[in-house]
Amino acid sequence: MNLRRDVFQAIADPTRRAILLLVATQAMTAGAIASNFDTARPTVSKHLQILTECELLKHEQNGREISYIANAKKMKEVADFIEPFRQMWDDRFNKLEAIMKNYKK
C-alpha cells in the first residue's frame, strides 16, 4: 500500500512524467535525459532516483555508463489504478439502469 502511494506521488510530478515518456521505448543515460530539461542536473538526478525507487525505472549498466528505461510492468500497474474507480461507477450506473427499468413498468 505504501509503495503504491509512492508510485502515485512519483507520477504526479510533470517532470517525472516527461522523463517516463522519454525512456518509454529506449534506454537513455542520465546526461541525455537531463539535456531535455531546463532543470538543473542534480534535480533531474533526484527525479531519476525517485522513479527508480518506486520501480518505475530500471537501470542498465553499459560499461561505465548507466542508462535508464521505463519498467513496463510497473507502468501497467499504474494504468490499472483507474480500473477500480471505473468499476465503482459502472456498478452504480448498472443499478440506476435496473431501478429505472422497473420504474417504467
Add this chain to the structure above:
Amino acid sequence: MELKTKIDAEDGKQELIITREFDLPLELLFKAYVEPEIVAQWMGTKVLKLESKKHGSYQFETSDANGNVVFRANGVIPEFIPEQKITRTFEMENTPFAVQLEFLEFEKLTESTSKLTMQIVYKSVALRDQMLKLPFAQGLNMAHNRLQDAVKNLNYNNDKAK
C-alpha cells in the same frame, strides 16, 4: 465486450470525464438524479436533502451495518436545467479532500436510450490522482462486496485505534 462506463483521465489534467450510455429514455435517466428516494437506491446512501433546482443543495449520509455514520457528503447546485444539465459541487465532510466541481450533461440518443457525460474538476492534478486511487473513499458503493469489505476494514482499524 465494450465497457459501458468509460473514464477518461488525461495525464496531467486535474479533471476526469466519465461517460455512460443507458438503455433508458432521457426522461428516466434524469429522474434518477432528481428524485431523492431513487438517488438513495442506486447510490446506496441516505439522502438527507436534495433540492433539485438552481441554487439548491444536497446532503448524503451513509451508515454501516451497525448504523454508524461512515460517510457524509454535501454540495450546492449552481446550475439546473431539466433533462439537460446539472452542475454541482461535491464535498466529503471530515476528510482532507477539497471540494470538487461536477458538470453533468444528459443527452437523448434515441427514444429509448440516453447518455450521461460527467466532468469532474479537482483542485489539483495530485488530488485527482489520489481520488482515482481511492474509489472507496467516497464510501457510496456499499453494494459492491469487494469495496464494502475495504470500508469495513477501515472501520475495524479505526475502532482498534480508539
